[in-house]
Amino acid sequence: MARGILLTANLPQLQNLIKRDPAGYREEFLQQWNHYISIRHIFQINPNEQANHFRELVSFIAQVTQCYPAETKEFPSHLSSLLLEHYGSLSPDIRHNLVQNLVMLKNKEVITSLELLKTLFPLLPRTTSSSLRTFIRKTILMDIRTANARSKNLKLNRAVQAMLFGMVERGMDAKASNDRKKDKEGSANGEGALWAIIVTKELWSKGVWDDAKSVAIVALGCFHPVVKVQSASLHFFLGGDEEDEDSDDDDEISGAQARSQEEDSQRRQQASQIVKAEGKKKKRKAKDALANANFPALDLLHDPQGFAEKLYDSLVRFDKRFQLDHKILIMQLLSRVAASHKLTVLGFYTYIMKYLTYHQLRVPGILACLVQSVHDFTPPDALTPVIAKLAQEFIHPGVGGEVIAAGLNSIREICRRQPWAIEEELLGDLIEYRKSRDKAVTSAARGLLQLFREVNPGMLKRRERGKNASMSLAEGQKPAAFGHGQEAAVDIEGLRMLEDHLTALREEDDAAGGDEVDEWDGWDVESEESSDSGDWINVDSDGEDNIDVSDSDDETEKKKAEEAKAEESLLPSTLATTKILTPADFALLNDLRVKAAEKAVESGAGPSAKRKLADLQSAQKASASADDRNTFISEQDILGPRKKAKADYEERMASIAKGREGREKFGSMKGKKNKETISSTTNREKKRNKPLMMIMGSKAVRGKKKASLRDKQRKLRAHIEKAKKAYH
Template sequence: MGRQHTSRGALLTSNLPQLQNMIKRDPIGYRDEFMQQWNHYDSIRKIFKISPEEQASHFRELVSFISQVASCYPKETAEFPSHLSTLLLESYATLTPEIRQSLVQNLVLLRNKGVITSITLLQTLFPLLPRTTSSTLRSFIRKTILSDIKTANLKTKNHKLNRAVQAMLFGMVERGMSGEVIGDKGKMKAGAAGDAARQYGAEAMWAVVLAKELWKKSVWNDSKTVSIIALGCFHPVTKVQSASIHFFLGSENEEEKDSDDEEEIPDAGGLKHRREINKKTRSGEKKIAKQLKTIRKKEHNKRNAPVTANFSALQLLNDPQTFAEKLYDYLAKHDKRLSLDHKVLIMQLLSRVMGSHKLCVLSFYTYIIRYLAYHQLQVTVILVSLAQSVHELTPPDVLTPVIRKLATEFVHPGVGSEVIAAGINAIREVCKRQPWCMEEDLLGDLIAYRKSRDKAAMTAGRSMLQLYREVNPGMLKRRERGKEATMNNRDNKPLPFGHNPDTPANIEGLELLEDHLDQMRKEAADGADGEGGLDEDDDAAWEGWDVESDSEEESDSDGWNNVSDDDDDLVISDSDDEKDKSSSKSKTKTKSTSDDEKEKDDEMKDEVTETNEEKTEEVQRVSTLATTKILTPADFALLNDLRIKAANEAIQSGQSTKSLKRKLASLEASRKASSQNPDAFLSESDILGPRKKAKSDYAERMASIQEGREGREKFGSSKGKKNKEVMSSSTNREKKRNKPIMMIMASGAVRSKKKASLREKQRKLRAHIEKGKRGGH
C-alpha cells in the first residue's frame, strides 16, 4: 500500500503550537485555520460552563493558544478577554486550581500584548485576591498588580490609571465599614450577612496592604493614598485597623504579615543539625557556613533596625482635627471591647497626630489618666503617648491634674527607683512642651531627687532642674537657679498661654557660615584664575526662580531708599537718649560742675555709640546672608558643625566655662539627633532614662560568642602545628614525660607497681623479655 498523506488542516489542528507559529508569521493566510479553532473553543466553552471537569485540559490549551494569537485577529477575539474575566469572577469556586492559574496568566499575557488595558486587568484581579486560597496564585496576582502599576508610573505619573485604581481601593475599604463585629478580635458575626462582611473585610485588608506597598515603593506618595489608609483606621475589623495604624506609626513589627513573599530568616539550629546528620563534604561545610553568616547578619540588622514614624503620611492627612476626634470617639466607644494592645496602638497614633498638627482633643487626657499607674501593662508606651500629645497650645489647666496623677502614682518612696525615674522623666517631657502646667511646690519635690543615691532617679531630678533653669527659673528657689541665671539676672519666663514668640531677628552663629562661604568662594576663584567658583553655582541654583534685583533703579521704583553708613542722622545708638538724660540732669546740677565730668560723659557717649555701631554692622552682615540665600538643611548642618568647631577652639584657648561646655554638649547632641532621624518621635528610652544593662539571655550570649570568634584561627594548641616541620600534635607518651614527678607518684600505675606481688612482677618481666625477642628477630 502507498503512504497516506495527511492534509495541512488536519496536521495543524492536531498541533496547536505549530499553528500558533504559522499564524504569527502570516495571519491573513491562516485565518481559516484560526476560525476553525475559534469555533471549536466556543463550543467547548459552553460545555465547560455546564461541566467544568469535562475536557478541562483541552479547554486550557485552546485558551492559551487564542491568547497568544489574539493580537493578530482583534475583531474576531474582541469578546475573548470578557469571557475569561466572567469565567473567573462568576465560576471561581467551581474551577480547578490549574484552570484558575491558566486563566489569570492568559489575562496577564493579553495585557502584555496590549489587547486589554491595565484598568481592565486590575478590575478582574482585585476581586480575586481575597477569594483565592492558593498562596502561589495569590502571590502571583499581588506581584502582577504591583508591577503593572509601577511600570505604568515609571517615566511619568499615569494619573488616569492611578485615579481608577485608588477609586477601586477606596471602594474595597468602604464596603465593609458598616459591618458589625463581636469580641476583642474584631471578627464578624456569623450568618449570611457575616459571610459578606468577612468578604468585605478581606477586601479591605488587601486594599490597605497594596496601598502601603505602593507607598513604600514610592510609586504613590499623594494625599489620596493616605486617605485610603486613613479610612482603614476606622474599619470594624481589627486586623484592617491595626494594619492601617501601623502604617502611620512606621512600625516594622506588625502583628499581621502583609507580605506573602516576605523573606524569612532560616533557622540556624536546623542548619547545624543538618550538618551533623548529612554526609561531611568540604563544599557542604562552606555552604552551611555561608548560610549561618547570612543568618547572623540578618538577625543583627533586624534587631538594630530603627523604627521611625511615617511623618510625611501624617502631614498629608486631610482634616487632621476631624481625624483625631473620630479616632478618640472610636477609642472611647469601644473601650470595653478592644484589647489593651489595640487601645495602646490607637493612643500612639492619636498622640502623634495631636503633636505633629498641634491639635487639642481635651477629652483624651481625661481618658488616659485612668491608665497612669506603675503596675499597668505597657505603661511606658502610654507615658510616651501622653508626652507626644502635648504642645505649646495645650491648655495648662487640663495637664495639671495629669501631672499631679503622675507624681502621686510614680514618684514616692513606696516604689522602685526605675519607677521614680520614669515618672519624673514623663513629667519632664510634658513640661518641656508646656511649662505652665507645673506647680511650684510639686517642682520643688521633684528636683529634690537630684540628691538620690540611685543613678536613674538622680539623673531624672537633675534633668528636671536643668529644664526649669532654662525655661522658667523664677519657679525655682534662688539657690537652685544656678550661677548663670543668677549672675545674668535673666527673666526667662515662658510665654503666656496662647502667645506666639516674636519673629527671630538673627540666627546664632550665622556669621560663621558667611565667613566659610566667602573663603570657599575665594579658593574657588583662585583655582579658576579668578573666574567661576561658587558664584556661578549660586546663579545656576536660582534658575527658574523670580528673584528681585538689588539694583538701585529697582529699589527706588519699589519705594526703598539706599542708606549709607556715613549718614550721621541714621546712626543707631543711644547717644540721643544719653543727651536727653544729661540735659535733664543738668537742670538740677549747680553751675560748679567741673570740666572733667563733662569729658567723662562725652567719652561714655562715644563708647556706647561705637558699641552700637558694631552691633549694627553685625546685624546688617547677618541679614545680608539671610536675605540673599535660602538656607538648606545641608547649610544648617554645616552651620552646626562650624559652631561646634568655634566652641572647641574657645575651650582650647582657655575660655572654658560651664555654660560653654553645656552649649557644646547641646550642639553635639543636636548633630547626633539630626544624623539619626530628624523626624523621630519620643521613644521609651527617653521615659525610662539611663538603666543598667539587662542580663543577656542564652541566644544573645551565643550570638555574642559567635561574633567574637569570626576571623580567628581554629581553637586548640598550635604547638605541634608551628614548631614542627610536619604539622602533628604531641602523643600521649610525650605528654607523660613532661608531667611533674608528684603527679606521676600519685598515679594508679605507680601505685599498682608498688603493691604488686612477686608472681606478678615475674609475669611482667617474662612478657617484656618475650616481646623484646620478637622485636629482635
C-alpha cells in the same frame, strides 16, 4: 483535507503558521474559534469536563489574538468573567492559566493596564494558592511601577486608588454593626481591605505613590472593624511592618519548616537556630522602624484634628474589645499626630490616667505615648492631674529605683514640652530625689533640676537655681506664660549673609549656562544709532535723584560706595519680605554665621569673637538635640540608664555555643589527659595514688578509727538516704 486535520490536531504548529501569515490561515483560526465558543459553554456548566483541552485552546487564542483583533475583541472579557464569576469552581491549573493569559494580553497591548487590574485586584483576597497570589501581587506592583516609571500616570493612579479605597470602604460598610462574628462575606471584605492596605504600603515604600490620596486609603484603614486591617494601617504611619501581615512570607516560612523536618537532626538544629536569629532580627527591625515614624505621611493627612479625634473615639468605644498591644498602637499614632500638627485632644489625658500605674503591663510604652502627645500648645490644666498621678503612683518609697526613675524621666519630658504643667511644691519634692543612693534616680532628678534651671528657674528655690539662672532672673528675663508668644522680630541676624550666598549661587548657575546665556544678553537693548528713533531706554526708578552731574568718575563711584555702605548698615535685608524662609534656609543661615565667626577667630579677633563662636556652636548643638527630642521619644528615654538585664535562655545558650567554638570535645578536661604534653594532676588524683602507709597516718583515717558508735550510725544513715534519693 490532510492539511486541515494536521493543523487542527497540532495547535502549536497552527499558532506558528498564523503568526507568519494571518490572512492565509484565517479559516483555520475561525474553526478553532468556533470550537472554543462551544467548549466554553460546556466548561461553564461543568468545569471538570475537557479542562485540559479548554486550557490549550485558551492559550492558543491568547497567542494569536493580535492577529485577529475584530474576531477576538470579546476574548479578554470571557477570561475575566470566568475568573470573577466562576473562580470557586475552577481548578488551580485553570486559574493560573487564565491569569497568565490575561497578563500576556496586556503585554501585547490587547487590553489596558486598568482592565487587567480590575480583574486582578478582586482575585487577591479570594485566592488560596501562594504561588498564584505571589504572581498576582508582583504583576500588580510591576504594572503600576512601569506605568509611573518616566512620569506620573495620573489617570491610572486615580483609578487604582479609587479601586483600593472602595475595597477598604466596602469592608467597613459590611461591618458597620461592629459584629465580630466571622462570616464568609466579612472575611472576604477583611481580606480585600487588608490587601488594599498592603499594596498601598508597598507602592508608598517604593516611591511610586507619594500623594495625599494614598495616605487617605491607609487613614481609612485605621478605623476598619477588622483588627488585622487596622493594625496594618497603624504600622504604616508608625513606620514599622507587622510580622504576620504578609501571608506569602508565612507560606515560605512554613514550607521551609516542612522541608527541614525531612532532614537529619544536625541540620534541623541549624535551621532552628537560623529561625530564632531571624525572629530576633525581625523584632529588632520592627523596634527600630517603630522609632522612626512616617512623618511625610503624617504631614499629608487630611483633617488631622478629625483623624486624632476618631482615634480617641475608637479607643474609648472598643476599650474592652481591643488588646493592650493594639491599644498602645493607637495611642502611639494619636500622640504622633498630635505632636506633628500641634493638636490637642483633652479626653486622651483623662483616658490614659487609668493606665498610669507601676504594675501596668508595658507601662514604658504608655508613658512614651503620653509624653509624645504633649507640646507647647497643650493646656497646662489638662496635664497637672496627670503629673500628680505619675508622682503618686511612681515616685514614693514603696517602689523600686527603676520605677522612680521612670516616673521622674516622664515628668521631665512632659515639662520639657510644657514647663507650666507642674506645681511648684511638687517640683521641689521631686528635686530632693537627687540625694538618693540609686544612680538612675539621682540622674533623673538632676535632669529635672537642670531642665527648670533652663526653662523656668523662677519655680526653683534660690539655692537650687544655679549661677546662670540667678543672673538671668536678676536681669529680668522671665519665660513667657502659656498662650503668650515672643515679641515680633524686627530683623534676623545674618540674613544679609544668606542673601549674598544665594545671590552667589544664582550667579554660578547663570555662568554655568554657557554661551546660550551670553548670546541673549542685551537682546532688548538697541544700538546707539537707533536711540533717537523713539525707543525706550532703561533708567533707574529714582529718577533725577540718582543723576550725578559731577565731572569726575572717581567721585561718583566713591559716593555710590558710601551710600551703599550706609544703606547696608541701616536697612534690613529684603530677603525676609520677598521669600518664605524654610527650615533648610534657617539651617543654612546658622552654618553661615558659624563659618563667619570661625573666620573672625582665625583672623585674630578678640575674645568677644571667640565667645560668640562658642555660643553659636552650643546653640546649634542644642537645637539639633531639641529637634531629636521633640521628634520621637522612646521607651529607653523613659526608663533611663539601667543595669545590664539578665540574659534569657536563648542568649545564655548562644553564649555557651560561642564559647565552645574551636574546641574538639564538649566535656570535662580534668587531669588534662587529652593534652599533647602531660601536665600535673589534681589533688584528688594524687590522693588516690598515695602509698597505703602514708594514708594510714593521716588525720582523716585516724578520725575514722576513733569515731564513736553514734557518729558511725549517723554517717551510715546519711549514706542510705543519699542512695535512696539517687535511686529515685
